[in-house]
Amino acid sequence: MKHNRRFTTLLNFAAVMILFVIIKLILGIYNNRAAESLMTQICYNIMLVVSLNLVTGVLGELTLGHAGFMAVGAYVSAILTMQVLPENIWYFPIALIAGGLVSALVGYLIGIPALRLKGDYLAIITLGFGEIIRVLINTVFAPWTGGGKKMMNIHSYTTFDNAFWIMIITVALLYTLAWSRHGRAILSIRENEIAADSSGVPVTNYKIMAFTISAFFAGVAGGLYAHSARVLDPTFFNFNTSIEYLVMVVFGGMGSVTGSIVAATGLTAVQFAMSRLAEYRQLAYALLLIVMMIRRPSGLLGVKEFSLNWLMTKLVGTRWAAFADKIESRLIGKHPPSVIMPDVPEYAYDKKSTSALETRTLGIRFGGLQAAEDVNLQLNEGEIVGLIGPNGAGKTTVFNLLTGVYQPTDGDVMLMGKSTIGKPTYKITDLGIARTFQNIRLFKSMSVIENIKVAFQSRMHYTLVDGAIRTNYYDREERGCDQRARELLQVFDMEHLAENNASSLSYGQQRKLEIARAMASNPKVLLLDEPAAGMNPIETQELMETIRVIRERFHVTILLIEHDMKLVMGICERIYVLNYGRVIAAGTPDEIKNNQEVVAAYLGSPDEDIAETGEEAALHA
């Protein structure tokens, strides 16, 4: 599926222009002030809902303080136009942007502590923030905001025209952001935070970024609100207002920009039309929401997006695609060369080191529990090494220590002679350790190819701005990334599934996709956590082939945890055996098979509790 970016941009711009002219004509013909004020209100409501959607829908974090950001933008811009800047509408954009920036700053400051927390905690913190903002406006900032006495007679700078174009710019920017590597990263966090982290996505940074961007646009929308309402009453920016915007996001479908726009437009218009129903409006509105949520629990559009190309293809058929291709090639001439990322890692080895990965007296203690102790592993370049042991022996703990999910309490991890201790997971991925998970962690609602592209994150460099305005650099890197991702899928024989949803894959394919994703970050060392779990013998056989192929193809060193002894003995050159967090044996498969201590650990020795370990043996026999 080819994407004609410039053509699409042109098409969308033309559509927006036509929409604007139509609305202006209708407003002009009817000369209806009510309709104009409704349209203006819809414009800034769309901005608020789309920006909230970025955090709640795309990032997947529930926030209950959006009205607080709106308030910051509203008051800052109103104070600027009323008390600081000269009285001229040309200063209005400055005031709006300033409102947005202050709001973004506040968002950033709240985001740093709040976004380290998850789920309900963030919701409560943002709820508290919304209230604090209101109280501050009422008390500390009252000399400027008027506090409970309200701010009034604000210049009526907001018109339908400027609100419309500011809204279009906002939506366009948030949309292009969503389709850049940054948007992909944010989406992957919603899908699976741990997997995103292990794919090289700096999770906390992206969360704060999304939160800050969201706050910025909410602030700008607040400025438009202030200069439209012309009265600012702190009580307006309360919990209920935040909830109202949240309802619109849910109504439209969490994560769908189109859904947000439709919901903001529809619900604002419905509220407007219902103001005559007086006592019954709340009832009617509530009924509408209930019916809607029962009929479409995932919102109007779910996660779908509307695209003109899609619509035209439906209407005109394949001729549309041909037409699009023709225009695109006219527009762009020849594509500038793609930025192709290297296929095989080129890492500088520390001179003294000969091993790819090495641990020295590695250990971790959780309170009183010593989960791993004095673990010394050493992996030579290009080796396939097994890590086995009974359940609860600490194998996954070792993986978590290697990837920085846990910080060790003792010892050191050396990747190509350099310590990785203290580095966050995404940095370690960046440095060359990739992993898969015992229980598959894919970005389920994303396509197969998008899953892979997320892991290219650490190897791409275009900035937020490149992504938002789609510079040549963005274009070249994205095309390079697409090409590499498809090549990688080819290696795993999954290219034909590229556009499918990850959740639609079979179990075996999901396992393979996870390995493919791990390879996308171009690792030096690949950690596989029970890759054959749940596979049938044929699939396991295929998996062994794949593991050998990727070792040859990508020059990667592999450490794998596995209970399937056929696989372990068949593929591993060396094996470490772990029990009670300690390495009890190391050697070639044959040495391990004949090691008395290992046999005792699996089958139980006369001194140990047979009932427990016997069960283990039965499981893996």
Added chain:
Amino acid sequence: MKKILSVILVLVLTLSLCSIALADTIKIGGIAPLTGPVANYGIMCREGIDLYVEEINNAGGLLGEQIELTWMDDTHDAVEAANAYNQLISSGISALFGPVTTTPTLAVAPLAAADNITMISPSATAYDVTTGNPSVFRTCFLDPFQAELLAQLSVQNLEAKKVAVLYDNTNDYSIGLYESFVKKAEELGAEVVSVEAAVENDADYTPQLTKIADTEPDAMLIAYYYESAALVLRQSQDVGLDCWMLGADGWSGIEKQLVGESVLLDKAIYCDSFSPDDDSEQAQAFVASFTAKYGKTPSGFNSLGYDTAKILLTAIENAGGVEDKQAIVDQMKATSLDCVGGHITFNDHNDPIKSAFMMGFVDGQPTLNTRIDP
């Protein structure tokens, strides 16, 4: 099922959008919070206005034409109110009742002034509502006015030497009352011994009340609306604060919060714009017709609504119709009417000059204590 539902929905929306055009009517709009947190006030004002309009229509209309009154809900929100106003203007109204609360009124007033549409709010108390808006009027008296009367009452009639105030520093109504009360009380020679601030709906005012009790005031202004004021009265008794309790018109309806605890109201007095006990001809006629229509005794807000309608419709009548907008404004300014709330005229700032009613309680029922005429 789905079809029926959508058909109904479409019908409801269409009906609500199309104003049914009748020949020979005077179109007037009304904006009030009919839903939301302060719907109570909006509905009370509307009841009063509806009653007067109905009386006029039943008696043959205004200048021979029926009055067509369209109500819009503003939910106490500035943008909703402005939208409502724009919708009403598009449907061709000649004058406007409302809005009821301050924020929406501040949003609508400059719009109405720009269109030179006469607008009269029954109850928006903030001073700036009418400032710079010559076609905007109000029926209620201002917060400073009633606060001054309360200060006067406590110092002169109740002989209070030491006064205290409990108010909400985030609410302009409360701030306005507090500032004027303190100023007037000091002017009259009383000592302000204690001023405490607590946000309304806090539910627990004991810390503030304990501090106030320590200063042993003779009278205390509770600058809250009736629900919170009732709580304060209850908690005052708990902390042993025993003095005259004073309130402004926001106390209207407080007795319903304290059924069975009427002893708490024995030393309470509040200022209202109307008393059902008032023996004036207008008041008695209003109480009778209101009770007949709604089956309950009218409140202060009901009376404000009724007077609002009377003032505006009389001005339109004197202007000889709705064609000349400026004539309506001029007739409004020239108002001199006997109303339910006493004789009303307007000052240069379009604020009414009218009577105030000091309400005490007998067995928990509000009873006229003193009527103060301008």
